[in-house]
Amino acid sequence: YKIARIPGDGIGPEISEEAVRVLNRIGELYGHTFTCAEVDAGGIAIDKYGDPLPEEQLEICRKSDAVLLAAVGGEKWDDLPVDKRPEKGLLRLRGGLGLFANLRPAIIYSELKAACPLKDEIVGDNLDILILRELTGDVYFGERGGDDITYSSDLMNYHDYEVERIARLAFESARKRDKKVTSVDKANVLATSRLWRNTVNRVAKDYPDIELNHMYVDNAAMQLVRNPRQFDVVVTGNLFGDILTDEASMITGSIGMLPSASLGSTKLGMYEPIHGSAPDIAGTGKANPIAMILSCAMMLRYSFDLETEAQAIEAAVKAVLKNGARTADIAAGGKSISTREMSDLI
């Protein structure tokens, strides 16, 4: 399996190294070979080439079976114009690889419930939400206008086929879970949301076994706090998804634990932790490698169809948590171990 590995910025290189060790161990145990090509993207690519994603680097990703991205960005590059910033590398990766669906599981590990900001009776015992965020459309890629000083505009737009493919993925995902899809939009105001809702309704006809309901985005932002257990699969557009996935991750209280997958119409996917590059702790050995390691599990599952191997990683993570191993971010002030020690245990 050929993997394009993007260490990126901040704690990115450290955690991405641990991911490789875990993959190599999986290779030993199950007889696979994972080869990694290192790709520069984000701040490091700006520093080296003056471009957050040079075309040759994107090309390496295109030729791989999967992309493993640690984290990009940091304050260092914050004053650059938007088109030259590390985040642009991320957006170009999504576009350049045709990734249209960002899958973000928001789950709570019972061992880490103390870190959850919501009361116990609200989150219950096994909160497990899967949010699917559309990645190719919406106000992210529409035409920009104006001068950023007196008037500016951004075009929000959607094509039916963009909505259709992510809606299908949502219904397919729900079939393997609790058979419930909540589609989030702002159809009482936006034309794009009416298109969204009409298309989701049309696709729903092919999935009579799945319960579908629609929710306005403002209400969804409330319901995630009020009663997150009502959700199984949530599907929404690029902008609302950006906001709601972050809110949902924070609700779990375990942001250093959560992986994500960005998928397209081929097997080539991109896998990354949802946390950022945390430049403040880079190099200190304090970073939590778990989200990165669980991103490898998602890669094994979605790009390589290695479900057993994916589950082996997930079981290992659960086991070390159960045994009390904690990096500083999840130690609640108690005893903590280093990045390397954590991945050794896993």
Next chain:
Amino acid sequence: YKIARIPGDGIGPEISEEAVRVLNRIGELYGHTFTCAEVDAGGIAIDKYGDPLPEEQLEICRKSDAVLLAAVGGEKWDDLPVDKRPEKGLLRLRGGLGLFANLRPAIIYSELKAACPLKDEIVGDNLDILILRELTGDVYFGERGGDDITYSSDLMNYHDYEVERIARLAFESARKRDKKVTSVDKANVLATSRLWRNTVNRVAKDYPDIELNHMYVDNAAMQLVRNPRQFDVVVTGNLFGDILTDEASMITGSIGMLPSASLGSTKLGMYEPIHGSAPDIAGTGKANPIAMILSCAMMLRYSFDLETEAQAIEAAVKAVLKNGARTADIAAGGKSISTREMSDLI
């Protein structure tokens, strides 16, 4: 003082009646006369005139000193096209009265902390956030395109003067509070957000005594859950404000308690509870009138400059809560009183 009163739909008429009683009592105690002209807007106006806000009704509002709106909308009108729905009446009121700032205090009453979904150590003892949502620009009023079936678009846009006036209001508000403004945008992606950020920075030069920081909207959605106490005044655009104000209200756990004000460049403002029309409990005498009554307090403060009278209402609400009076929504399953009994006590 001439008030245009919009009872609207669902529980609207019931709670708006209680508001009038409270205002009359204030009039008796402090020697003012409040006269109310009843205005039809929302679902009831659709049923009567086929239009959620007939021009004559808007005209009554324009000629008043303030508008008191209870709640509009309900499932009954959900199948109508967007332009014919009750919510459109609300949007036309905002536009027609030139209201550009929606003020939403998110506060927690210590007596009601049990209803707050967040853990005690997260919310602390006196959470008090003021969110200012811009109301005239953004994707709410930009041009729509497409057919709602194969392709659709919405134009998100902002002019500098729209951002400037709400930014000033935010800094002025912060001066009377903890001197901290958080401006929320998505400047790493959107041109409108760059305009927003540039303008806020320019206005900030006139307020060197106020601490300003910028936050991306996805991060803000997280921080409201992780550590809401970091916020004093939050200022943001129309769409992000729609989402974040609802999230912030839910964090307090007291959605039946929270009022809001929509202000423009004259004294004429519109005041309304943040909760909806709750058609399921309409006519049962169970509705909580407090958000409506506190909306009157905001009206006295912002439109009539009657600060003492506003505080009298707020103190009365605190006192009845302290004495244990609860409507069903805040009774946590315990003993509850009716809408009328609650306003009698207040």
